[in-house]
Structures are given as C-alpha cells and as structure tokens.
Amino acid sequence: MTATANLLPDVEVVELENGFKALLLERGPLPVVASVLWYRVGSRDEHTGETGVSHFLEHMMFKGTQRYAKGQIDLTTAKMGGSNNAFTDNDGTAYYFTLAADRWEQALEIEASRMRDCLLDPLEFASEKNVVLEELAMGEDDPWRPLYQAAESLLYQVHPYHHPVIGYRQDLERLSAQGMRDYYARHYGPNRAFLVVVGAIDKARAATRIRELFGSMPRAIERQEPLSEPAPMGERRAVLRTPHSVTRMCIGFPTCRMGERDDYVLDLLAHDLGNSKNSRLYRRLVLKEELLTEINVMNETRQYPGALLVLCELRDGVAPAVVEAMVRQEVQGLIEEGVAKKDLARIRAQIRASFLFQDEAVLDSAMKLARFEAGTPEGYRTLATVLPTYDSITNKELREVAAKYFDFDRAAVVWAVPAAGKGGKSASAKKGKVAPKKAKGAAEAKSGKAKKKAKAGKQKGGKGA
Numbered sequence: 001m002t003a004t005a006n007l008l009p010d011v012e013v014v015e016l017e018n019g020f021k022a023l024l025l026e027r028g029p030l031p032v033v034a035s036v037l038w039y040r041v042g043s044r045d046e047h048t049g050e051t052g053v054s055h056f057l058e059h060m061m062f063k064g065t066q067r068y069a070k071g072q073i074d075l076t077t078a079k080m081g082g083s084n085n086a087f088t089d090n091d092g093t094a095y096y097f098t099l100a101a102d103r104w105e106q107a108l109e110i111e112a113s114r115m116r117d118c119l120l121d122p123l124e125f126a127s128e129k130n131v132v133l134e135e136l137a138m139g140e141d142d143p144w145r146p147l148y149q150a151a152e153s154l155l156y157q158v159h160p161y162h163h164p165v166i167g168y169r170q171d172l173e174r175l176s177a178q179g180m181r182d183y184y185a186r187h188y189g190p191n192r193a194f195l196v197v198v199g200a201i202d203k204a205r206a207a208t209r210i211r212e213l214f215g216s217m218p219r220a221i222e223r224q225e226p227l228s229e230p231a232p233m234g235e236r237r238a239v240l241r242t243p244h245s246v247t248r249m250c251i252g253f254p255t256c257r258m259g260e261r262d263d264y265v266l267d268l269l270a271h272d273l274g275n276s277k278n279s280r281l282y283r284r285l286v287l288k289e290e291l292l293t294e295i296n297v298m299n300e301t302r303q304y305p306g307a308l309l310v311l312c313e314l315r316d317g318v319a320p321a322v323v324e325a326m327v328r329q330e331v332q333g334l335i336e337e338g339v340a341k342k343d344l345a346r347i348r349a350q351i352r353a354s355f356l357f358q359d360e361a362v363l364d365s366a367m368k369l370a371r372f373e374a375g376t377p378e379g380y381r382t383l384a385t386v387l388p389t390y391d392s393i394t395n396k397e398l399r400e401v402a403a404k405y406f407d408f409d410r411a412a413v414v415w416a417v418p419a420a421g422k423g424g425k426s427a428s429a430k431k432g433k434v435a436p437k438k439a440k441g442a443a444e445a446k447s448g449k450a451k452k453k454a455k456a457g458k459q460k461g462g463k464g465a
Helices: 051-058 072-078 107-114 120-141 146-156 169-174 176-188 203-214 261-274 279-290 320-337 341-357 362-375 377-392 395-405
Strands: 010-014 019-025 032-039 083-088 093-100 195-200 237-241 248-255 291-299 307-314 410-417
Touching: 010 203, 019 203, 019 362, 032 107, 032 203, 032 362, 051 083, 051 093, 051 176, 051 410, 072 083, 072 107, 093 146, 093 362, 107 203, 120 146, 120 176, 120 410, 146 195, 146 237, 146 248, 146 307, 169 320, 195 203, 195 362, 248 320, 261 279, 261 291, 261 307, 261 341, 261 377, 261 395, 279 291, 279 320, 307 320, 320 395, 320 410, 341 377, 341 395, 362 377
Parallel strands: 019 195, 237 410
Antiparallel strands: 010 019, 032 093, 032 195, 083 093, 248 307, 248 410, 291 307
C-alpha cells in the first residue's frame, strides 16, 4: 500500500457563533445528497435513574414537533422518495437522511424543527414507552446481548459505559415525560451537535441555509466529563445461567481511545487474532480442535478508553475452561511472535479495501466523516492519516501493544452457560469434556476504522426497529 493518494476530502467547514458546526462535501455525479445530524449526546450522558433516555428520546424525535405533526416527518420523506433513520450509541445520537439533490434541504428544515421544538407529548410518550420496553424484551432474547452487557458491566464499574445503551427496564418504566423533556432541554442544542452533508450540493447555498435555520438557536448546557474508570486491580469474572442451549464466552481487555495510535495497532491485532478464517483462533479452535462454531474479535474503542472483546460460541459438550485455556495460549503466542509478514500484508489490504469502499455511497461517506468528527481528537481530518498509520506499524510495535493490553490479570471473563434443564447439564459441569464435530460457521472479517460495526448486543435504535 502507498500513502500517496490524497485521503482528506475537500470539506468546507461552517461554524456558527452558537457552537453549531457543519461539514459540507460536494460530490457527484449522482444527484443524491445524504445528511447526518450528530448530537454529542449518548448513554454516557445519562445519570443514575435515567438510563435509556437517550435512545428513548431518539424514538420521540420522530413523534412530532411544533411544525411537523406526528408521522409527518416519515411521510414527507417518503413522498420525496427518500429515506431516514437514526441510531443511539454510548457517545452520541445520529439522525440521517438520503434524498434527491433537488429536495434535500427539506431535511435541514426537519432537523432544525426538532432540535429545540419536539412536542414530547405525554400520550405519545406513554405509547412509545411500550415500544421501547418491547424492544428491550426482544433484545433479552438475543443470546449475545446478556454476555456482552455482563462483560461491559465488569469492564466499566465507574464510567457510565457501564450501563447498556437501551437502559435498564426499571429506569425506563419509571421515566416520565417531564423527565425526558428536562433531558432534551439540557442536552439538545446547536453547540452539542454538528451536521455532515455529502452529495450533489451547492456549498455556498447550503451554508447560507444552515445559517438561516440554525444560527439563532440558543445553546444547551456544555457536555460534562464523565467519571474516569480506574485501572482494574485484578481479573473480573462472572458466570451467567441463561435460557439458551448453547454455551458462549466473552473475554474483554481494557484498551485505549478511538483515534490513538494504539487503536490502529489493535485493529491489526484483532484481525490476526480472530476475524477471518486465517486468524489464530479460527485456525486453532474452529478448524483444528473443532471446539467452536463461531469466533469474533472486536476492537471496541470509543471516545473514552474502550475494550478489545473476544466472543466465542462453543460446540455442544465443550467446557468453557478448555476454550479459555486455548485462547490464553494463542494470545500469548501473538504477544511473543507478533503477526506473520504475509498475514500482515493481507490484513492491511482488507482494511484498505473496507476503508475506501465506505466512500462509494453518499450516506456511507457522510457517516464516515461523522464518525471521525465525533470520535477522534482531530475530527474528520484524521482521515488523512488512517491508512498511512496502518502502513507504518511494525511487527515489533504489534508485539509491544499486544503485551501492553492483553493482560489476563486486568481482563473481564464471562461465561454464559445453559441453566439446568436447558440442553442437559450446565456447561460448567462438563469439565474437560469435548465432543468434536464438523465445524460450522465462520468468523466474519471486519475492518475499517470509520465503519461502526454492529456489536453483539449493542443497541442501535432506529425508530423502534
């Protein structure tokens, strides 16, 4: 790979006195425009007793404003032949549109209306609460979600990443319309948001319209820094008894922030450890030992120090202690040996392809800009250094970073085993037992720092979807 290409797009930055910011990127030839309005408001902004309010509020942002009645936002979008949706995560909430170039400014008008003028009607609130609670219940049926959330709760015991994005049922049941209204008034404002627009636009006209619609809006309170997570003083473990018939395991290591150099190194390590059929864990545990049906390794960095997670689905009859011991062996091998030269070349090629492919569609390109603007200290300008950074990482650095973070004395380890009566004895009782079969399933290759992966158990929101 070479770093000769200009990887920084020609973005025009519009900054208003009230703190609002817009990134405008003119791109053709198709007459299509995508917009992403990103609020720096996510589940980490929630206090004890109000977990889940960020995601719930995302739902309510489609339920009417002073200008747009209930259902009119979606109806207007559909009549114009476009699409819209939203998602909430730990650090932010994003609302996005894709529309034809001759009508995309309607999205600006909608976003301006709901930034400060959402109705948050009590009757709509009560109705939508049932939708959110049902969404939570459906998520509880996902076998990966309790495992993922248990690992997060062990990794983050002080920092608000501790609680799930969708929140706790008890908090959602007690949340009032007035409580949401107060949260909305505190956090939603021009200084807590930025806009990304990509496509066949007239940048000068777009900048003028943005100033007209957002320039006079009052600021919200500034974002507060969350409590820092102290370094773990030892390994943290949990065993879940689940209604599922399959045993699963998660091992999490606390790591760094998104955009730090170690973040890129961890991307390469995650690929080599478990994100393809050529990875260490797949070759050993799926192909050779036939102990797993699925293995995935996620480098889950965020605006504050994140984690690297190893997620395993065990074959019937396999004891989690056996799998954990082999994972430890492979991790130690990675620390001692680093990544083979041919494997490193392959991984870099996969990452490069994924990173560049995200510029194919205007919405993907807009989301890529938004992710970097929200998640890294240098914002969207980080795009210029992403691929050169991957290219510059040496095998010595890979070994050093692996040794730095892959410390089982600081790890969170969770086993999710079938409760008694589900598929026979619980997996914890099957010490050392292995029943090899022909392996099924495959690790999914994931790459690209800009691409927000769908995490196991991660609540993504989206109007009740």
